[in-house]
Amino acid sequence: MARKRIGMKKIREVIRLKSTTEMSDRKIARALNISRFAVAKYWQGFNSSGLLFEQIKEMADSELLRLVEKPRIEKCNKYQQLIQYFPHFVIELQRTGVTLHLLWQEYKEKHPEGFQYSQFCHHFLMWRKSSEVRMHINHKAGDKMFVDYAGDKLTYIDRKSGKEKRVEVFVAILGASGLTYAEGSVSQEKEEWIRSNERAFWYFGGASDAIVPDNLKSAVSHANRYEPEINPDFAEFAEYYGTVIIPARVREARDKALVENAVRLIYQRIYAPLRNRTFYSLEELNVAIWDHLEEHNNKAFQRLKISRRELFEKSEQKALRPLPAERYPMKTTIWRNVQFNYHVELREDLHYYSVPHYLYRKKPKTKVRMVYDDRIVALYYDNMRIAQHKRDRTPNGYSTIPEHMPSNHRFYSQWSPERIHRWAKSIGEEVDQVIENVIKGRKHPEQAFKVCMGILSMARKYGDKRLNKACRQANKFGTCSLKRIESMIKLGLEEEKQPQLELISTITDHENIRGSKYYN
Structure with a gap:
């Protein structure tokens, strides 16, 4: 371990006692509680400067120290040479595989008379005591x-x-x-x-x-x-x-x-x-x-x-690792029970998303993990993703994937008013008019789907022409009842021409009956 330098007050006392007294180095060392080596070193440094004791009384401590330590500094030129490399070593040590031993080998190639490995490490480790330097050495780049x-x-x-x-x-x-x-x-x-x-x-x-x-x-x-x-x-x-x-x-x-x-x-x-x-x-x-x-x-x-x-x-x-093309989509994870209609609720939006229907159980209820961000809602069961939906913020709305539905639900979900009208028009215009009246007569189109399917399915049993004629009669009478249309076909009434109802006067003339002229 390097010796700690004595204070400037004791250095000045060494020079004063050696210059003004006959005391030996041993007595001075004992009086000042320092070693004889220190007394000899600083007195030798002062003598080599060529100055007198009276000349250093007003001299600054830093200047006096430079004079008495000059021989030692001149002897350590190779340390001054080495210290110039230390900032470069700090950067090099961050690279993968670079060690102090490798840096010492490169240093010795340039300066064969330089320090050996143990002294090289000692000087470098002492130099890096600064906290700012140490933090750069202890961590690899990008780590x-x-x-x-x-x-x-x-x-x-x-x-x-x-x-x-x-x-x-x-x-x-x-x-x-x-x-x-x-x-x-x-x-x-x-x-x-x-x-x-x-x-x-x-x-x-x-x-x-x-x-x-x-x-x-x-x-x-x-x-x-x-x-x-x-x-x-x-x-x-x-x-x-x-x-x-x-x-x-x-x-x-x-x-x-x-x-x-x-x-x-x-x-x-x-x-x-x-x-x-x-x-x-x-x-x-x-x-x-x-x-x-x-x-x-x-x-x-x-x-x-x-x-x-x-x-x-x-x-x-x-x-550093390269950044992705887009920033991280912020995700939230929650757990939700599968409801009887095989949907789970995102309460933040009051919207429902479907899962496979077989996951619904009464007891115990099935829980699925819902992970969502600004764009996507993903659903997981047994650590496997079972569904992914585009996020929809429509309150009380449903986002349903057809494959999640039971077969009977899927059949009706695939029908729409537009598709039913296309089927009706393929049979006849009168049939399409009846279908339009059925749909308008219900609050929601899906409520009319079963009636429409019943009417349209009669074409397979009775043929397109008979169904279209029966619907013509139904339109004349202002009805769109499935039972009445089927009754007309069964009774053959779709072929009959409806008699024109004429108003025939059956009231006889009488003197007490006022005619139309009376009101004019």
Whole structure:
């Protein structure tokens, strides 16, 4: 372990005692509680400078230290040579298969007189003590995105109510480059959480191999140190983007140290500059957040002399997974009972969707899993998809797939007023007129289908001509009764000409009866 340098006060005391007294190195070391080696080293450095004790009384500590340590610095030129490679090593170590040993071999090829492997590793590991540098070494490019909400909230004023609205701040950071994304969000609810993760992916231009969230309910349904239960909707989102969810372990700060450090920097570089500004919408607040976020991502690291954005473009951008053509369709999962009419209800829309009729049972009732988004409603039973419907928001409406219906229901479902009229016209115009009267006489067309089918089916038994003639008589009498039409055909009345009813006067003339002239 390297020795800790003694303080400047003791260095000055060494020079004073050696210059003004006859004390030996041993006595000076004992008096100052330092080693004899330290006394000899700093006195030798001072002597080599050619200065007198009186000349250093007003000299700055930094200047004096440079003089007394100059021989050691000159002797370590190869360290100064090595340290120039360290920022390059940080980037190279993020590449697959690159190790410190490989980098040392390349270094020795260029500088055969350079440090051996153990000293090479020691100097590099000591140099990277900065937290900003260490976080880039511990994570492979494109491997993980760490996400969390900041503990403190930002605010804006609602224009309508004039009330102050508190805003959650979502933070995401890529492990290798440290590129950061932040945005204001109305809540930590599931939909807001998923959309914030998605916007982070699109901001980065790709998806990481894994997402590391904290154990909030929107991400983890049941926290467990060894086998956490992921929120099913968040898991589907991860599957859509080809990534996986690896929650941070409970009460393990090291698992989320990276994002917590990012939150600390967000406080300093976004919260602080915005502290005296007033915003009147979430959108306005986010624009300000993103402006300062760009400054943060383009600011150079203290030691690397390269920004997060530049490091991302050099080492991590190409390692991210490509994004899909469309954004994730937000899905909701619920469980529903199959009703007696082999439909399940989406209560949000008051609309019903069909499932295969054989799934209906009285006891116990069959439950199916309904997964829906803005466009599609999918139904699952026994972990198998049994139906998929286009989402319909018509209240009290039914979306039915014919194959889900029993055979007798399917037969009637395939008939429509237009199809019945086409059949009636193929028999005769009079038949079509009767069918029209039957349909108009019912409140709903389907109520008339059975009567229409009965009338039209008589053509097979009695022939098209006889049925058309019978319907002509029915139209004259203003009736569309199935029984009357069938009775006319059975009795052969469809062939008879109906006598013209004439009004014949049978009243005799009488003197007490006034004629029509009386009323004129």
